[in-house]
Amino acid sequence: MMLIEETAPAAEALPVAALRDHLRLGTGFGIAEDPAETAALAGFLRAAIATIEARTGKVLLVRRFRMQLDDWRDRLGQSLPLAPVLSVEGIEIDDGEGRVTQLPESSWRLVPDSQRPMILPRGVILPHVPRRGFVTLRFTAGFGASWGDVPADLAQAVLMLAARYYEDRSYEGSRAAMPFGVSALIEKWRAVRTLAGRGGRELR
Structure with missing residues (x-):
């Protein structure tokens, strides 16, 4: 599988x-936001979001994804x-020889x-995927487009983890530890x- x-x-x-x-970083009273600090905070947030998503399998902010499989795991349902x-924007099967079929x-x-x-x-079942072929699915996932759409507990977890990354700038000792x-x-x-993807075929 490739995602x-x-x-x-x-x-x-x-x-x-x-x-x-x-x-509790300083703001207000004429204190200008430091662009470098803002960029760093955004980086820590992206790292924390990626970690939380990897641990839960939940997409916090809406994005588009493409998944490629050698074959269906089960033709009764993938x-x-x-x-x-x-939403799922499209599913197509490539026969491995350049012919692509878009599934209606x-x-x-x-x-x-x-x-x-x-x-x-x-x-009854999903369409056959040729042995040398593959199937590609394009879909959109996420709780919402704005941070307010993210469930409160997951949002708080991201802030706590991003703060941990901020406090340990080197990430040493904290990157792997949750x-x-x-x-x-x-x-x-x-x-x-x-x-x-189906366990009997080699994953890409």
Whole structure:
């Protein structure tokens, strides 16, 4: 399986001001914001968001993704590795020899489950993928386009983790370690992860 993030969270959606308040950094009274500091805070937030998303399988801010599989894991239904999925823009099958078939929306449907979204066939099974071919799915996932759309516990976990990264600028000793408070906040969002591609074929 290959999962590619085609868009990144918009810079204006990052809660830089909230992180600055959380860290009690000086503002107001004519104190100008330092662009270098703002860029650094945004970087810590992006790192924290990526970590929380990797641990939970939940996409905090809306982005577009592309997933490529050697074959369906199960032709009765294909699970998606991220949630919540808002829409599926298209599914296509490449036969490995340059011929690409776009699957009509009448042949499949999205089940937008909060833990394990799935693509289900409208008929009996999903279409056959040639042995040398692959299937590509393009979809949009995320809780919303603004930080206010992110669930409060996940938003707080991001601020706490970003603050940890800020306080340990080298990341040494803290990059791999997840603070207990952050782990507690994200625990209910964690789901058992399964392969998104069929186990019998080699993953790309």
